Every structure is written in structure tokens, then in C-alpha cells.
Amino acid sequence: MDRPYGLLAELTYACPLQCPYCSNPLDLSRYGDELTTAEWQQVLDQASELGVLQLHLSGGEPLQRRDLTQITRHASALGLYTNLITSALGLSAGRAEELRAAGLDHVQISIQADEALLSDRIAGTPSFQRKLTAARLVKKLDWPLTLNVVLHRGNVDRIARILDLAEELGADRIELAHTQYYGWALRNRDGLLPGRDQLERAETVVRAARTRLQGRMEIIYVLPDYYSRHPKPCMGGWGRRQLTVVPNGDVLPCPTAHEVPLPRASVREHPLAWIWDQSPVFQAFRGTGWMPEPCRSCDRRELDFGGCRCQAFQLTGDAARTDPVCQLSPDHELVAAAVRAASDPAPGPSRGAGPALIPRPHPHPRPQPRPEPHS
Amino acid sequence: MTEPARTERPRLAPHTRLSFDRARQRHVLLTPEAVIVLNDTGAAVLGLCDGQRTLAEIVAALEPGYREVPADEVRQFLGHLAAAGRVDLADG
Ligand SMILES: C[S@@+](CC[C@H](N)C(=O)[O-])C[C@H]1O[C@@H](n2cnc3c(N)ncnc32)[C@H](O)[C@@H]1O
Ligand code: SF4
């Protein structure tokens, strides 16, 4: 059996922002009983033993965990490549230096737009200036800087300006990733999904920028799967390369599988190696044996693994169906209808606005994070 | 493709890390998203890419066991990694 390369550690679902595209689960009540520092350290030991080489520290907002430095130091000592995925809120100068010293390899800061008004409106909290300060801090400490931007109807027309900002900040890489429709993003889909015309413009801008910035800044552009003919090879296959540990210790083959109806597996009850090798949740969609038609007899079944199980579940209620994004899926109309609605909006002056977006709420009953001092 | 010239001093890109994968017993170059599997020669070459040595010096500094590696092959290997953003070619 393949061994996993990457562990996504979702340390907490607490977060000071309220992005309406947040892929975190809607119901956060089950995840408040978070793993302790010692439990995370054990998870890292077991993951490294199992073959994991990359650790992604995420959430929620990982900086909300006061023990982030300790966890990072432990991972570094194991030789793991450590990557912090953060909104940057809470990345004060002191905190950053501490993490640098603990061996953190790489920082990815998400920004919502190229300017404060829109960025803060999307984030639901004044945060744009703090993100810029933190991005400059990352560069000052000589860390590689990757910016993450989740693209949607409300910011996809601004890619050129977002790239200008990235250049000004000295980003080494920028990941422009179209929204994936899980969690709050699915709830807000009709207001987030861009139109076909927007996508075509975006691709032109990205192509030109790649040429212009060649050798200076790497641009990673993740296409929206709703507009693709075939689904994405989700996670490189279920239980094949990656695993996710969520704040309460549950282990999932992918970071959006919380609601897929499979038996839970927790690091509090089983060793990680058993969970990877034998747990029902990891076995469920491994390989191709579970596949229905049209996947079962399709040439692409080893390329895209039938697409995303979570998306199949969320759209059809059955995780074992072909991903409806696929044009060969009998459920494709579910996706096609959403794309049509986004691309041919009702006539009127409201073109572009779409339905109002519901902000992702703060989790309860965990107390509100205390404000970080500005640096 | 941008192959290193003789005067360039290749250096691993800052977001990469050379490592040994104990579970699978092989050398790897790690980046946030990718794991690039290296053979022993590749790992030895990258271990010498410190931004100080030129290509010629890297070839000369290879351990006796790898000495027969032709400079052209090393240049090509580094050129591929440079094109993928894994190696920086700083002119010196
Ligand atoms: C869930 S967030 C957690 C880390 C941190 N709170 C942040 O937002 O940067 C992890 C990464 O996923 C991105 N993200 C969040 N929701 C997404 C969605 N629906 N589709 C694609 N990317 C998403 C964020 O921008 C961030 O880069
Ligand atoms: S609300 Fe935004 S910042 Fe917070 S976890 Fe979700 S995507 Fe990250």
C-alpha cells in the first residue's frame, strides 16, 4: 500500500475572520475538544514514522493555538517540511521570529483582494493592513512568501491588481485558487461562482502575467472544477497520498470529508498507521473497486479517481457516485445548472453582485480570540 | 529552458529543502506541494548547490563515486529544476 506524503493538521477551527468561501465545516460544535500539545506531538511522531514528509499547519487559524511554536519545533526535529497556512492575523514580529527559530520552512498568507475595502468586506473583519504588515515581516525574516487568494465572482476581475500587489510585496509565489464548493462556499455558491466571461478574462490575465513575471514570481492558477470537463484528481486519490487530522483528532482522507457518512477514526483511539491502513473511512474509496458506472469502465479512472467523494456526497447525497462535475456523470445537470445561472444572469443592473453572502460565523462555544497587539 | 552557464552559481530555491525519506529510504527535494524523488547523484549535486560554487566547481567537487557524471548531464538536471522554480541560478 502507498504511504502518505502529506499531513494537513487542522489545529483549531477558531478564526478571527469570516470568509464566506471558507471550506471549514458548517457545524463546528463537534470540534471544540481540541488535541493537546502532547497529542499533536504524538500524531507527528506517528505520521513521520508512516512516511509523511510535509506538514501543513492550518485550520481555522493555526496562530490561534498558543502552542504553534512548540508543535512546529517538534515537526522540524522530525525532519518534516513545515508549511504554515494562515490569514496572518496573529503573526506579530515576536511570534514570527519564534516560528522562524523553531524551524518553520514556509509561510502561506491568504489575502482576499488587492485593497482594504473589498478585502475587509470579504473577510468580515478589518484585516487587510495587518496582512500586508505580516507579509512584509515574512520577507524581512528571509522566509519564502507564498500568497494565497481564493477567487470568486467578487474578486476574479481584479487578478491583475492582485498580482501587482504580490509583486510589490516581493512574494516568491502566488496561488490563485478558484473557490472549491465545500462548507460555507457551497452554502454561498450562487453568490461566489464566477461567470464564463469572467473566467475567460482571468485566464488571459494569468497567461500574460506568467510571461511577464517568469523567473521572478511563480503563479499557480487552480481552475474551477465546475467549468472543467472532467473532475480534479481529488487528493491524488482517496487514502493514497494525504491525510488530514482535524482539531478533535478525527482523521480524514481529505479536508472536506467531515460530513461523508463513514465511521469515525480518531488518533485518540487508534494509531495513525492502523487508521491509514485499515480503518473503514480510509478503505471506503481507495483504489477503483468501489466505482460505479460510468467511472468503472472509463479510461480516466486511474487519472482522476472518479473525482471528489465529498462533492459527490454533497451534491447527490451519495458519496459513491461519479463526481457531478464530470460531463459523463448522470448528475452533471446539478453542476451545469449552477454554471448557467452564473453565466447568464437575469437582466438588470445587479449584474455581478449575485445573492448576498453569508459570512462564516465564529465557532461556539470557544471563547473569542483575544486581540493581538499590532507590531 | 534556462541551463546554468559556467559562471552561474546555482542555489536551491528558498522554499525547498533537501531531505532523506527514511520510510522509503531515498533522497527527496521537498517543497510545499511536491516531493521530488532524487537518485544519489541528484542528491549529491543539489547538496553542492550552495550559491557559492559554479557549475564547474560542483562537478569537480562531486564525491569520487559520482565523478564520472558528465557536466552536461548536471547542467541539464539543474536546468530542469531551475525551469520549475526549484533552483535559482545566480550569476556570480
Ligand atoms: C481553510 S484555510 C485555513 C488557514 C487560514 N485561516 C487561511 O484562511 O489562510 C486554508 C486555505 O484554504 C483556502 N480556502 C478556504 N476556503 C476555500 C475554498 N472554499 N476553496 C479553496 N480554497 C479555500 C484559504 O485561503 C487558505 O489558503
Ligand atoms: S474564515 Fe477565512 S481565514 Fe478563517 S479559516 Fe476560513 S478561510 Fe481561513
Ligand code: SF4
Ligand atoms: S466517468 Fe469517472 S473516471 Fe471517467 S472522467 Fe468522469 S469522473 Fe473520471
